[in-house]
Amino acid sequence: MNSFSPLPAATDAQRVREQYRDHVNAGYARLASMMNLPIEVSGAGVYLFDMDGNRYLDAGGYGVFLLGHSHPHVVEQVSRQLHSHPMASKLMLNPFQAQAAAALAAVCPGELQYVFFCNSGTEATEAALKLAWLNGCQQVISTAGGYHGKSLGALAVTGRELYRSPFADRLGHSHFVPFGDIDALRLQLESLSERACVILEPIQAEAGVIVPPADYLRQVRGLCDQYNAVLIADEIQSGMGRTGRWWACDHHAVTPDILLAGKSLSGGCVPVSAMVCTPQMQAPLNRHPLMHTSTFGANPLAMAAVMATLEVMQREHLVERAETLGQRLQQGLQDVLRQHPRGTQVQLRCAGLLLGLEFADAGLAANMVMHLIDQRIVVNHSLNDHRVIRLTPPALYSDSDIDWLLGGVARALASTFE
Numbered sequence: 001m002n003s004f005s006p007l008p009a010a011t012d013a014q015r016v017r018e019q020y021r022d023h024v025n026a027g028y029a030r031l032a033s034m035m036n037l038p039i040e041v042s043g044a045g046v047y048l049f050d051m052d053g054n055r056y057l058d059a060g061g062y063g064v065f066l067l068g069h070s071h072p073h074v075v076e077q078v079s080r081q082l083h084s085h086p087m088a089s090k091l092m093l094n095p096f097q098a099q100a101a102a103a104l105a106a107v108c109p110g111e112l113q114y115v116f117f118c119n120s121g122t123e124a125t126e127a128a129l130k131l132a133w134l135n136g137c138q139q140v141i142s143t144a145g146g147y148h149g150k151s152l153g154a155l156a157v158t159g160r161e162l163y164r165s166p167f168a169d170r171l172g173h174s175h176f177v178p179f180g181d182i183d184a185l186r187l188q189l190e191s192l193s194e195r196a197c198v199i200l201e202p203i204q205a206e207a208g209v210i211v212p213p214a215d216y217l218r219q220v221r222g223l224c225d226q227y228n229a230v231l232i233a234d235e236i237q238s239g240m241g242r243t244g245r246w247w248a249c250d251h252h253a254v255t256p257d258i259l260l261a262g263k264s265l266s267g268g269c270v271p272v273s274a275m276v277c278t279p280q281m282q283a284p285l286n287r288h289p290l291m292h293t294s295t296f297g298a299n300p301l302a303m304a305a306v307m308a309t310l311e312v313m314q315r316e317h318l319v320e321r322a323e324t325l326g327q328r329l330q331q332g333l334q335d336v337l338r339q340h341p342r343g344t345q346v347q348l349r350c351a352g353l354l355l356g357l358e359f360a361d362a363g364l365a366a367n368m369v370m371h372l373i374d375q376r377i378v379v380n381h382s383l384n385d386h387r388v389i390r391l392t393p394p395a396l397y398s399d400s401d402i403d404w405l406l407g408g409v410a411r412a413l414a415s416t417f418e
């Protein structure tokens with residue numbers, strides 16, 4: 001049975017809402033009250049619990065919970081580390097970092113071998129852009145709709161004006177090309193006289209699960225080779241088994257020069273992200289090891305979580321399970337849409353356990369999120385396209401969880417189109 005620890009009695013819903021309004025963010029407090037969002041207090045397995053003890057099926061978490069919540073092996077290893085050595089001196093060698101780096105490199109393709117651990121996806125993007133710069137890339141090419149984080153460097157390559165425009169004068173210059181359009185990338189590379197790096201998500205997640213043409217990634221790799229450009233694959237959301245392969249690049253047998261990981265890298269237990277690169281890319285950092293550092297990056301607690309996560313993924317065959325469950329959910333959602341008279345107005349896009357439902361407008365998508373909450377199902381919205389709700393479920397659903405999800409989506413759809 002799933003464990004559930006209620007909050008101390010003194011914490012009531014009204015107080016949380018007021019604290020949000022007065023001390024966290026008044027705008028989000030307003031949104032939460034408009035959408036009647038519950039107050040989440042714990043998670044176990046594929047479920048979340050609110051402060052009234054209601055249980056929700058988790059199909060959200062923005063890609064963090066491929067292993068579900070509080071996987072016992074991850075929690076055990078992290079707890080053990082917590083009690084022995086949670087933070088390191090940073091001066092002496094850190095065996096936990098060494099072990100986790102080697103283990104992560106072992107599941108990466110090709111010569112991706114050196115690992116820089118950090119604490120969030122945006123930091124991994126920053127590290128990659130700096131490394132490309134150190135390797136002589138004076139120009140940066142990114143894709144429209146791509147999402148790489150919101151710190152200044154990462155925002156400079158994030159293709160969404162809404163988040164960029166207030167800071168436009170402060171952002172480094174990037175060239176944006178349409179995602180999936182290989183000719184546009186070729187023209188852009190041709191036009192540049194300096195070395196470039198190309199950063200993209202193999203499947204755009206926050207843009208609403210945009211899957212490019214089948215040969216796109218391979219052609220991107222080919223163009224990068226032809227123009228001596230550095231290829232950065234941001235697999236922060238698409239990686240770590242999410243699409244039914246360790247990395248979305250693996251579907252196309254493509255190895256980038258730099259690969260970014262995050263989200264479920266620590267089994268949903270502690271924040272961690274990583275930049276993984278080839279020895280050739282790593283050379284400048286090997287010459288200047290203190291050029292790019294982080295106090296909390298590669299802390300032993302996070303490293304224990306990474307190790308435990310990689311062990312669970314292999315032991316429980318989660319990559320394969322993500323593929324199989326993804327196929328079942330895709331089929332099931334197609335059937336649900338087919339059975340609803342207005343189902344043709346919703347577009348379904350899938351890549352393993354990264355699934356998107358695109359509605360005609362953002363209002364319908366927001367209503368769908370609320371009706372899913374009524375069905376006790378938690379999903380994600382999409383930061384770069386509010387018309388799309390995304391499902392990023394754990395790879396651990398049982399048959400009854402699948403029924404819960406598909407039945408809930410059918411009922412929520414009926415309410416949305418009422």
Ligand SMILES: Cc1ncc(COP(=O)(O)O)c(C=O)c1O
Nearest residue numbers: 120121122147148149234236237
């Ligand atoms: C592909 C991708 N890159 C980078 C990021 C930024 O990660 P974080 O929010 O941990 O900084 C995200 C977050 O959604 C992402 O999906």
